[in-house]
Amino acid sequence: MMKSILKSPLTGASLFVLVIALLLFSLTNTQVTLARLCFGILVMFTFLWFVLIKLYNQKNPNDRIKLFGFIPSEFREIDEGQQWVTYKACRNVYIYYTFALPTAAGICFFFSHNILAPLMCIGGLGLGQYIVYWLTTIRVLNRI
Structure with a gap:
């Protein structure tokens, strides 16, 4: 159970959301307490x-989790089937970014007077990437 929690994409996504929340709260001068709490x-x-x-x-020296790895732990590429699932999920994330990046650029342009708009866009892009990847892998694995 500990391995599934540590390798879950929700762990990375929650860290990402905490970082974005910290940056958002630190930019607004009135939310200093929330920024400290988030930090x-x-x-x-x-x-x-x-x-x-x-x-x-x-406890598991034969099945170690890399602390600092370049390949995300969501990529479970043990056999060809899992490589195919990873391929499909990465393809869908790439398609997501072809629509999401121009949309985020437009939002940043139209709301350039608001200092929070770029951070909200970066947070939305990252969260959307995790959601698309996770939904794709779950959908493909449930069909198998």
Whole structure:
């Protein structure tokens, strides 16, 4: 169970949402308390994640989780079937970005007077990427 939690795409997505929330709250001068709270949660969550990975790697030396890896842990490419699922999901994320990037650029252009617009767009792009990838992998794996 610990391996599925540590390798879940929701872990990375939640860290990403916390970083975006921290940046959003730090830009508004009235939300200093929320920014500090968000930063504290982010630090605690990251520290807990590192500790859990160290514990898992000590208990399972043959099935280690890389702490700093270039390949995301969502890519489970053990055999050709899983490589195909990863291919389909990455293809759908690429298609998502062909529509989402021009839309985000337009939103940033039209709302250029608002300092939060670029951060909200970056947050929306990242969250959308996780959602598209995750839904694609679940949909394809449920058909198999």
